[in-house]
Amino acid sequence: MMQSLSPTQIDYLTRLRHDLHRAPELSGEEAVTAQGITAELTALAPDRIWTGLGGHGVAAEFKGHAPGPTVMLRCELDGLPIHEQSDLPYKSQVDGKGHLCGHDGHMASMVGVAMALAARPASGRVILLFQPAEETGAGAKAVIDDARWPDIRPDYAFAYHNVPGRPLGEIGLRSGPGNCASRGMQILLTGRSSHAAAPEDGISPAGAMAGLMATLGALGYGTIDQENFALSTLTHAKLGEPSFGIAPADGELRVTLRTMTNDRMDSLIAAAQAHIEHEKGPLKIEVRWHDVFRAVINDPEATKIARNVATDLGFTINEMPTPMRWSEDFGRIGDDGAKAAMLYIGSGENQPQLHNPDYDFPDALLPIVTDQFCGILARLLGPPTP
Template sequence: MALALLDEQITQLVALRRALHQKPEVSGEEEQTAARIVQELERAGADHIWTGLGGHGVAAAFIGAQGGPTIMIRCELDGLPIQEVSDVPYRSKVEGKGHLCGHDGHMAMVLGVALAMAKRPKRGRVILLFQPAEETGAGAAAVIADPRWPEIRPDYAFAYHNVPGRPLGQIGLCRGTSNCASRGLKIAFTGRTSHAAAPEDGVSPASAIAELMQTLPEIGTGGEMHADFALATLTHASLGEPSFGISPGSGELRVTLRSQTDRRMERMVSDVETRVAAALDRLSFLSADTSCHEVFLATVNTDEAVEIAAQSATKLGLEQREMITPMRWSEDFGRFGLDGAKSAMLFIGSGEDQPQLHNPDFDFPDALIPIGVSLFVEIVDQILSDPSQANTSPNG
């Protein structure tokens, strides 16, 4: 495979990835990470840089001499609120936080594209987006809602996520839905406390919570992936105060819903609301407030974008895996497709013996950086060298 970068540039990116790894910032707090990214983009000679997009997001444009389509390459800025247990010398220096999903590596790959863009495309634009708050599902929507987004809006959008358990550098291609929809539902119960010797004088949510803990998982039991796939996972339950003398007057239940389609998600949410209402009907004076959190829509790839990625991987001689079913985990990248971009979320194997994403000992493999950069650059070259790709962007 012909690499898009020189050996010294790859060494530079590895050092940068490890520096980012040491200073993770969680969703919505990526200020210092964004500042470092801006420095690197300025060094790479970006033609224009946007900062503060949808929070701490950063985007950079590399502009060709002639008009043409706009291609966006996107990565994520945020780490996780998980304590790293790795013994690598560049492990996280921030207590309780770590880059344990590989976003540090994703950033390094996209900065590698910036280095490769020293030789500008002959036509069109390349936008590199460093998106905030992917882990909470809030970042992509916030970027699109930013009033400067129309200056950036792409015709094509591509992103990677690394996948442990797959051969290093193997490219996963999924047509149609690539990542499930998901959202968290928090059900907060309000009753009335009483002395534990007279529970009948209070209103306890205990029986409602016990009932829902039994019935909510029935909404979606998982199993094989198909259009009607649904999974409801209880993630938290609490009841009153840790006391022996008080009959509880409050409680909370949290459930994560997951589905292959947004329509199926709507049915799941409605089913939860119906079951909560039924539980309340059996208990006078108990109320509940249901709220949604970390809402991810299904990510749906465009066939044309997937085909471009497949042809690029073939040209580079990269191993490919045609995925029959989407990932169960979610991604907010799909919002860029809903905004009109021909888009593809791609998957890149990070090693068959690699710890799982979000494990406390996960570490992005540096050997992926040159592979990821080369595929992104080849995708850009393929689109911008094709004269049949009309300029559909007012900014191209």
């Protein structure tokens, strides 16, 4: 097992996490965060660093002493467009933005792994990926589409997310579907305006919108423990202008589609589009897609490795009976061919939920996560040597 970090190193990671928390940047805007992470990694003397991956992504390579597999550990750079509400001495200094999902802690813990990698593994190589734009679902795809991706493509890939409401340090594992697929469906309806006294002279989207609000909302099926689970959530509606004299010409609906598997998402999209076609009439309708997340499908072998390490370390294991409803773009790395697994690590039973304005990553999780991921590397690549 790689050497556990010293108290001095844990204190350093805690201060780093607080510094990251003070200065959140949104998806696609993580330039300063990436510069800071690059400086942290450079000081730890990796064999190679890539910057500007898929936008502002950063990756560091640590080579083992003999040939072997490539193992990637991935974390996220971005914060959220949410105003933090807390009295923390390190609260966000950027109005309307906050690290309220824990990506500050995810980054700090992976810097901790980089510290431990001063003693290189016996074989293979480690890639630490600090990925941009996870919150929008765009980052993993952009990194994979980067021309330099073949240089870092992993054989195994691991990531984690902290999970409020579960005991601190509990290791949640699930082979197969781990996070739902989801995507935002923006439906733009265009007709022709008219005087409110003569609505028959125009083409109003009101009827089609009312029909779609009912039919799209009824597309949900089953529960999260069923493979054909589907959820269709209406999140926004707008009709015309705030006026009493104009019969509307334009309308907009926003719907979030969510399924356990990618195949089920394909069928849910087809059903939604069929309803749109049925309601279309003389309207012009355009559908735009946003925040597209593939399902995370955890590889059985990679999940078993994580389970064995957690057992060896004496951590409590939560064998999850159902996937997480929320989405994660880590699934694209598994789609690309890596044996990939996401871990769901408890961040405290009384912890505010993710994306709440008072959420804060627990610093006590940093050494737990570092030990777990160093253990995974040691199991796959052999014990470290100076």
